[in-house]
Amino acid sequence: MGILNFIIPFFVLITVVVFIHEYGHYYFARKYGVGVTDFSIGFGKELFGFKDKFGTRWKFCAIPLGGYVKFFGDRNVFSQSEQAELLKKYNETDQKKLFVTKPLYQRSLIVAAGPLANFLLAIFIFSFIYMFVGKDFTQPKIDQVEENSPAYISGLKPNDIILSINKNKINSILEVSAHINSSTSDEIDLTILRNNEEMYFSVRPNIIDSKDTLGNNLKKKVIGIKITALNNEIKKEKLGPAKALFYASKETWFVTKTSLKFIVSLFQGKGDTTQLGGPIKIAKITGQVSQYGFIAFLSITAYISISLGLINLFPIPMLDGGHLMFYAFEKILGRPLKQRTQEGFFRIGLFLLFSLMFFTTFNDLKDLGIF
Numbered sequence: 001m002g003i004l005n006f007i008i009p010f011f012v013l014i015t016v017v018v019f020i021h022e023y024g025h026y027y028f029a030r031k032y033g034v035g036v037t038d039f040s041i042g043f044g045k046e047l048f049g050f051k052d053k054f055g056t057r058w059k060f061c062a063i064p065l066g067g068y069v070k071f072f073g074d075r076n077v078f079s080q081s082e083q084a085e086l087l088k089k090y091n092e093t094d095q096k097k098l099f100v101t102k103p104l105y106q107r108s109l110i111v112a113a114g115p116l117a118n119f120l121l122a123i124f125i126f127s128f129i130y131m132f133v134g135k136d137f138t139q140p141k142i143d144q145v146e147e148n149s150p151a152y153i154s155g156l157k158p159n160d161i162i163l164s165i166n167k168n169k170i171n172s173i174l175e176v177s178a179h180i181n182s183s184t185s186d187e188i189d190l191t192i193l194r195n196n197e198e199m200y201f202s203v204r205p206n207i208i209d210s211k212d213t214l215g216n217n218l219k220k221k222v223i224g225i226k227i228t229a230l231n232n233e234i235k236k237e238k239l240g241p242a243k244a245l246f247y248a249s250k251e252t253w254f255v256t257k258t259s260l261k262f263i264v265s266l267f268q269g270k271g272d273t274t275q276l277g278g279p280i281k282i283a284k285i286t287g288q289v290s291q292y293g294f295i296a297f298l299s300i301t302a303y304i305s306i307s308l309g310l311i312n313l314f315p316i317p318m319l320d321g322g323h324l325m326f327y328a329f330e331k332i333l334g335r336p337l338k339q340r341t342q343e344g345f346f347r348i349g350l351f352l353l354f355s356l357m358f359f360t361t362f363n364d365l366k367d368l369g370i371f
Helices: 006-031 083-087 102-131 150-154 175-182 241-267 279-290 296-314 320-333 339-367
Strands: 036-051 057-071 140-145 161-165 188-194 197-203 206-211 217-222 225-229
Touching: 006 036, 006 057, 006 102, 006 279, 057 175, 057 320, 102 320, 140 150, 140 161, 150 241, 161 175, 175 241, 197 225, 217 296, 279 296, 296 320, 320 339
Parallel strands: none
Antiparallel strands: 036 057, 140 225, 161 188, 188 197, 206 217
16 A cells, blocks of 8 residues: 555545634634634645635645644733733724633633534534445344353353443444443443343453454454344444434444543553554554545544544643633632643643653554564
8 A cells, every 4th residue: 555545545534623623613713703813724834825804814734733723812822811911912993802802601612612523523424424324233143152252151142132232232233342342341241132031241351462454453352252143134224314413423422432431441551552543543544444435434534533522622731621621710710820820731731742742653653663
């Protein structure tokens, strides 16, 4: 596979998810009368762009690994510490366009709108797929149980119908592996139907070194079963708008919840840190997935969009969640945090972000065989 087969899909994906994220900020900023001077995809030197009738410069920059929306009067990343000094520099008309003069709830919505837009993009993509391609509803049945496997020891048998895993209803044969591998607990709880009777089992999975369908290394949880379609009947249904929206929202929530559990497991020392990756790994996976067609590319775009939205909600200064954290303090205290306090938080946030970038880059290079 040529390098362009990785780079082009990656740049398209990043451009889409970053544009949607920043447009969320832009939309609510414009809605509440905040002046927007720049809407940038990427950082560094501008490659090309244009200025619209509202005075916003829309541009693509040389380093396409992110983006930003710059508000009128912005001089730093702090919330409101220099408001009095800032107001002296503008007349009454221009003051109304300043972000810092807006009520707390408006500033909070402007900041939260970026991550929210990413979640909405994922829901839109999943809905589109379920409406025009279809969603699988094949009921899974256990076909084989390996002797002396965790499933065998726990009492699972062939012909058991899987109803739920960890209290999550199983609507599709495709969900079985996803729920098993996303579990962060030591044991996996299964509800099965055997001879028209519901039964409950707890299975302690084995963790093995494996590869995904794209050939990437991973640690996989296995319980020793092979599954097949109930009555050998494959069910795939194109959904109406309401039903598609329901299942799309459900899938977005499942991915978000699973990601949060994985992050918690990392702090607990249980998660597989080798699964963390940066731009290189994302580019690699995007290029691999795109070879399977447009729908596969749409799916990975939705998953990356969820990840971007979730990461930006972390209460780390420099991220949207960090600003929302400051606004929470402002609401509680009745005033913004002092600039020195904010600067201290931002230094901590900068250290955490650079540490994460270093770690994910190391994993990326290790995945390429450099280390």
